[in-house]
Amino acid sequence: MKPWLCALMAVLAFAQPIEAYLHLTAVRAGQTRTLKWQRVPVRWHALDRGASGISGSEFQATMARAFATWEAVPTASIAFQFAGATGAEPFDDDGLSVLGFQNEPDMERVLGATGFLVDTLTGEIVEADIFFNSAFPWSTSAAGDPNRFDLESVAVHEIGHFLGLGHSALGETEVRPEGGRRVLASSAVMFPISFGRGTTHDRALQPDDIAGVSALYPDGDFRSDTGVARGRVTRNGGGVLGAHVVAFNPARGELVGGFTLNNDGGFEIAGLHPGPHIIRVEPLDDADVDSFFSARNPVDLGFLVTFYNRLFVAPSGGQGDAFTIAVRPK
Amino acid sequence: MTRHAHVAAACVLAWLACAATTASAQVATVPSIRWVEIEVGGGLIGGARLGTVDANLRANARTEQAYRLFTADHRFERAPAFHLRAARPFGRRWGVQGGVAVSHPALRADVSADVEGAPALTISETVDQYFFDAAIVIAFEEFRLGRLVPFATAGAGYLRQLHEGQTVIEHGQLFMAGVGVKYPFVSRAAGFVRTAGLRGDVRGYVLRSGIAVDDRMRPHLAISGGVFIGL
Numbered sequence: 411m412k413p414w415l416c417a418l419m420a421v422l423a424f425a426q427p428i429e430a431y432l433h434l435t436a437v438r439a440g441q442t443r444t445l446k447w448q449r450v451p452v453r454w455h456a457l458d459r460g461a462s463g464i465s466g467s468e469f470q471a472t473m474a475r476a477f478a479t480w481e482a483v484p485t486a487s488i489a490f491q492f493a494g495a496t497g498a499e500p501f502d503d504d505g506l507s508v509l510g511f512q513n514e515p516d517m518e519r520v521l522g523a524t525g526f527l528v529d530t531l532t533g534e535i536v537e538a539d540i541f542f543n544s545a546f547p548w549s550t551s552a553a554g555d556p557n558r559f560d561l562e563s564v565a566v567h568e569i570g571h572f573l574g575l576g577h578s579a580l581g582e583t584e585v586r587p588e589g590g591r592r593v594l595a596s597s598a599v600m601f602p603i604s605f606g607r608g609t610t611h612d613r614a615l616q617p618d619d620i621a622g623v624s625a626l627y628p629d630g631d632f633r634s635d636t637g638v639a640r641g642r643v644t645r646n647g648g649g650v651l652g653a654h655v656v657a658f659n660p661a662r663g664e665l666v667g668g669f670t671l672n673n674d675g676g677f678e679i680a681g682l683h684p685g686p687h688i689i690r691v692e693p694l695d696d697a698d699v700d701s702f703f704s705a706r707n708p709v710d711l712g713f714l715v716t717f718y719n720r721l722f723v724a725p726s727g728g729q730g731d732a733f734t735i736a737v738r739p740k
Numbered sequence: 741m742t743r744h745a746h747v748a749a750a751c752v753l754a755w756l757a758c759a760a761t762t763a764s765a766q767v768a769t770v771p772s773i774r775w776v777e778i779e780v781g782g783g784l785i786g787g788a789r790l791g792t793v794d795a796n797l798r799a800n801a802r803t804e805q806a807y808r809l810f811t812a813d814h815r816f817e818r819a820p821a822f823h824l825r826a827a828r829p830f831g832r833r834w835g836v837q838g839g840v841a842v843s844h845p846a847l848r849a850d851v852s853a854d855v856e857g858a859p860a861l862t863i864s865e866t867v868d869q870y871f872f873d874a875a876i877v878i879a880f881e882e883f884r885l886g887r888l889v890p891f892a893t894a895g896a897g898y899l900r901q902l903h904e905g906q907t908v909i910e911h912g913q914l915f916m917a918g919v920g921v922k923y924p925f926v927s928r929a930a931g932f933v934r935t936a937g938l939r940g941d942v943r944g945y946v947l948r949s950g951i952a953v954d955d956r957m958r959p960h961l962a963i964s965g966g967v968f969i970g971l
Contacts, residue, residue, distance in 0.1 A: 582797060582807065582855065595797035595807030605800050616798075658795040660812055660849070660953045665795060684908045686865060686951075688795070688812055688851060690858070715858035717851055721865040725907040 434574050436530045443533030445526065445574040446626055451489040457510020458495040461544035464511075464561065466495060472550050473509050476565035479615060480573060485624040485632040485681075488573060500539035501525050507537050507572070509565075511544040519590060521546055521564050521604055524571035540568045547607075556608035563605070563612035570600045575622050576702065577602040579654040580667045583696045591697065597665050602701040617664035621681025637682045637724030639668075641733040642675040643691050645713055649675030650737060652702070652709030654694050657687040657722065669694075669702065682724035689718035691735050713737040777827040777835075779939055781966015785821045785843050785869075788947075790814035791954040810854040814953050816867075816960075819845035823964060827877060834878050837893065841871040841964075847951060865904040867951065873897030873916055889922045893941065899950045912950030918943030922968070935970035 434445040454477065456470040464472075470492070477490040493506075500508045505527075514520065520543055527537035542548065542564065549558035581596030583603060593603050596611075598618040605611055615623075624632045643653040653670040655677045668679035693711040694702060703709055716737045724730055792813045796806035825839030847867050852860035875895025883890050899912035920941025927935045945960040952958065 593800045595799045597797040609800065611798050660793045660814060663793065686847065686903060688849060688863065692856060715854060715856045717858060717861055717863065719861065719863055721847065721849060721863050723865060723903040723905050723908055725905065731905065
């Protein structure tokens with residue numbers, strides 16, 4: 411491996427001060443680089459063996475549908491190319507981006523994961539691999555199987571990481587008595603916790619996912635057709651790090667989320683359709699904080715859900731006026 | 741706009757046109773015709789509910805159900821309005837009129853029922869709102885009370901709304917019908933100013949598109965008064 415290349419696991423997401431959602435970044439010598447593919451189409455390979463009752467060809471077809479879902483976003487310019495089946499394993503650092511099953515029974519809560527080889531000088535992703543944990547039961551049934559996890563839904567999520575997206579916090583969960591969390595509801599494929607067996611909701615991208623990938627790979631009109639909300643979240647006058655800021659467009663029924671990503675409590679949410687939005691701020695208490703931020707970041711969870719006291723009007727292109735939302739401690 | 745609303749607007753216009761024709765036939769005297777009447781004035785445009793919308797997440801169920809994060813009830817508040825109108829009479833009975841009314845209503849959203857217990861609150865922005873309309877005006881001379889002449893009007897027009905910051909413009913259509921009275925205190929056959937007086941009316945507007953959270957038409961009631969001169 412060349413010295414400037416670095417392998418990262420997908421769940422490692424670092425604060426990135428320019429864009430909202432969570433775009434994966436790498437930090438080198440104090441410089442933050444957004445991770446993204448710079449050469450398209452992005453070529454991917456499918457591992458030539460299936461698992462969990464899913465054949466290699468079924469696996470390949472399912473992955474192709476999942477890639478096509480992201481490729482179909484009209485405001486993003488990403489493209490993929492299937493480069494063939496391979497016997498190479500994911501995470502081999504071999505220059506091939508490989509998707510495939512691997513049996514990891516010790517990873518009892520991990521359905522899948524994405525890893526990268528990146529150029530930390532430029533942020534360019536040069537290889538990304540996805541594994542699906544064959545210790546779980548999987549399904550490719552069109553309607554889903556109530557006893558199995560939907561492979562396409564999880565693939566769409568992992569391909570979001572493959573593109574450079576981190577996790578979204580647009581979801582509500584409850585703690586299971588036996589440990590872990592159960593998703594009550596979510597409006598982002600990139601929410602870190604799966605809906606569970608039998609549910610195929612995450613085959614379809616949500617506005618938050620679309621805004622995230624479009625901000626990362628904007629097409630020609632994305633920046634001029636959509637607006638940016640920016641501002642600060644404060645508590646007792648100081649900035650709040652790691653607050654989840656959600657913009658709701660009542661006319662379209664769309665929710666797009668972002669985070670405060672620095673100690674000043676600053677946030678930006680790009681990709682908002684022009685018009686009024688209701689802005690809601692909540693602590694990151696519906697999933698483990700390390701699903702979103704590095705453990706070394708002191709994320710503030712001790713405040714009450716708060717709405718911004720004005721309607722925010724997203725402009726048609728560019729940024730709206732910056733505003734501050736003062737939250738109260740719990 | 742629904743098909744019914746189109747039909748209703750057309751019927752109002754047709755009825756007014758018929759009324760004008762009938763009324764003209766009953767009048768023996770031919771009035772002097774002003775080329776144009778200019779009116780300026782102001783009034784109030786009433787508020788209107790814009791609808792309630794829920795901020796929903798996708799629930800964890802195999803059937804598509806919604807999980808409400810919070811709800812928001814939207815409305816326009818009542819606001820002062822100022823107008824400038826120009827009318828072209830085609831006789832004492834009827835004429836056509838066009839104008840613009842400008843107002844700055846507050847768009848409010850009552851946010852409540854937050855799933856995590858955030859207190860309810862009302863949030864708002866101020867909108868610049870322009871009604872551009874053209875209408876038929878029918879004067880009912882047979883119901884004249886001294887100098888006070890009642891009239892009816894109906895028309896349609898263009899709705900333009902600018903959100904706070906004036907970078908986002910919403911477009912729509914408006915349909916209007918109303919009644920009012922004119923009180924001319926100057927009326928002469930010659931001279932630069934042929935007539936002058938006061939005018940007041942009550943209008944019902946139905947707005948389509950523009951700022952909305954659903955596809956329904958929104959009714960607004962407006963009252964206005966002004967001074968007019970006929971040139």
